[in-house]
Amino acid sequence: MSKVQIVTGGTSGMGKATAKAISKYGPVVIAGRSLERMQGALDELRADGVEVYGIACDISDIESVKNLAVEASKIGEIGNVVNAAAVAMETSTPEQIARIDVQGTVNVVETFLPLMAEGSAMGLFSSTTGRMYQPTPEQHALYAESFGQDFGDRFLAALPQGMDSADERIAQMPPSYVAYFAAKNWVMYYAAANASRFGARGLRIFSVAPGSFVTPMLPIDEGFRAMTSAQTALGRLGDPDEMASLFAALLDPSVAYLTGTDVLMDGGMFAKQFVPQLA
């Protein structure tokens, strides 16, 4: 029996592409803040034949996420959940990143974990930036306390002040970049740290780390495209549909032994940057 598929951030970019790809598992609910963006996504997905519903939600607000769950449950039993909602480091403050990318993720996990039908899975979005980030001992200690409505605030308070960081690259980054890198590093940890909790209920959880994909989140001009493409083994940016296909595959019951891990999809960027390539 098909279950309702939830995609936060399903109104744009990789979330929207994923909403379409996972519609084979059941009706899809896309959630986001902008009603205009949502209507555009609903029109596009419906034109593609997707059974899709839109529910306004701000994941940084726990009451809003609870409302999403209540409204989605009226459509049917909750199945897979994809948390694609996040804000960009280029256009957001560290406070917004802590509130949305971090606290919002906690809110989605805490709200939907008790509701998901056995055999379902939750997918989070991390990032290659998270893989490049080394948390400080203070941050790492905080990871073990990834719960509560004040977690975003505690996460923000524990961010290293750029100039204090031992990592030279981190020390040179603007504060919002440090916050985003740290948030995505935490997402990878958080998916792994939730594996047993989900497993005890017959559920899975994982994160996927995208490299650079062509979505509204990235400030893509010709210079950025050329520079970023050159950093990958494949010489190009990623297509949101490629990410959507990966999510659809990872949510498939046929890979039911995959949980508690981060899956990298970056066109070989990490390999090329950090592993000496054979001639």
Ligand SMILES: NC(=O)c1ccc[n+]([C@@H]2O[C@H](COP(=O)([O-])OP(=O)(O)OC[C@H]3O[C@@H](n4cnc5c(N)ncnc54)[C@H](OP(=O)(O)O)[C@@H]3O)[C@@H](O)[C@H]2O)c1
């Ligand atoms: N694009 C990349 O190359 C890249 C690389 C690494 C990781 N990622 C990660 O991949 C995920 C998807 O990114 P994308 O590039 O597809 O992003 P995008 O096109 O900018 O879409 C972001 C989505 O999140 C929603 N959103 C933002 N804040 C929200 C909130 N507080 N509550 C609910 N929804 C919210 C947005 O809608 P509203 O603004 O209307 O709410 C939008 O639907 C994100 O987690 C991002 O960090 C992206």
